[in-house]
Amino acid sequence: MTITIAQNTAHPLTVSRLGYGTMRLTGPDIWGEPANRPEALEILKTAVAAGVNFLDTADYYGEDVTNRLIAEALHPYPAGLVICTKVGATRKPDKSWVPFNTPENLRTSIDNNLRTLKQEQIQLVHLRLMGPGTVPLAEQLGAMFEMQKEGKIQHVGLSNVTRAELETGLQLGPIATVENMYSYGQRTTVQLPHSANPGGEEVLDLCEQHGIPLIPFFSLVHGLPNVGYKLAEIAQKHKATPAQLNIAWLLHKSPWLLPIPGTSSLAHLRENLKAADIRLSAEDMAYLG
Incomplete structure (x- = not known):
């Protein structure tokens, strides 16, 4: 299963529909070095x-931890590997998450990502949106599109967006992808300690209409409890874990979904990858709802 990002542009990117999110490779609270760096x-x-x-x-995972791990493990990068990063936020020494989204901030973040990823x-x-009361979306996206023209960025996406924000973004320029929280058990907005996170269900149909891949994050963190x-029951039927079924449900929900389940365990990574082999029937999907 593959999906094409920015399919109607001069530089489309075709990738496997099961990616990997690196956030969990950091230390506790998404801060510091991993407990087991070799793993x-x-x-x-x-x-x-x-x-x-x-x-x-x-670059704010760690901070800079996941970027440096990627470069250490994989550089020089194999052909066809797509590395997607985020800007718009930063971390304080108290581990809080704060906006970092003025045009100057965004340029600083892009330059830092280029340096640490060796690209x-x-x-x-x-562009991760940090909620109302920050820099206007048009100003943030304007800075991103300017860096795209300069060649620092190939494609621009939006993260943590409401439906209204995505509609505005689409009017401002080409949006290649959207990254929102989404899972079987968490489909609409959830309030986290540092921000409200709009759900994938709120924008999925709009993404489908425009041929924009929707990348679910936190699908295993907030998606499994109390579902x-x-x-x-369906997991048992397919001899799988609920976590694997959550990934499989996303893959079957829409061909425009690109899950990126993350883990700090090699064993769990292998389990997650096997979820791509699960074939849910129309009856399974109807039963799951």
Whole structure:
């Protein structure tokens, strides 16, 4: 299963529909070095060797931890590997998440990502929105599109967006991808300690209409608790875990979904990758609802 990002542009990117999110490779609270650095490096190598060619990262993971791990494990990068990063936020020493989204901030972040990832151009960058009261969206996206013209960014995406924000973004310029929280058990907005996270269900139909891949994040963190018996029942039917069924449900929900389940465990990575082999019937999907 593959999906094409920016399919109607001069530089489309075709990737496997099961990617890998690197956030969990950091230390506790998404801060600091991994508890097991050799395993973290092996996870990246194993994922790519298994056919994963879409990695999601950000320079504020760690900070800079996941970018440096990616470069250490995989540079020089194999042909076809797409590394997607995010800008628009940063971390304070108290581990809080704060906006970093003025045009100057965004340029600083892009330059930092280029340096730590050892790249001359970033193939896909998500502008993560940090809620109302910050820099206007048009100003943020304007800075992103300017860096796209300069060649620092190939494609621009949006992350953590409401439907209204996505509609505005589409009027401002080409949006290649959207990255929102989405899973079987978490489909609409959820309030986290540092921000409200709009759900994937709120924008999925709009993404489908425009041929924009929707990249679900946190699908295993907030998607499994308290989802009821149906997911576990279908998982048992397919001799799979509920986590694997959650990934399989996303893959079957829409051909425009590109899940990026993350983990800091090599064993769990291998389990997650096997989810791509699960074939849910129309009856399974109807029963899951």
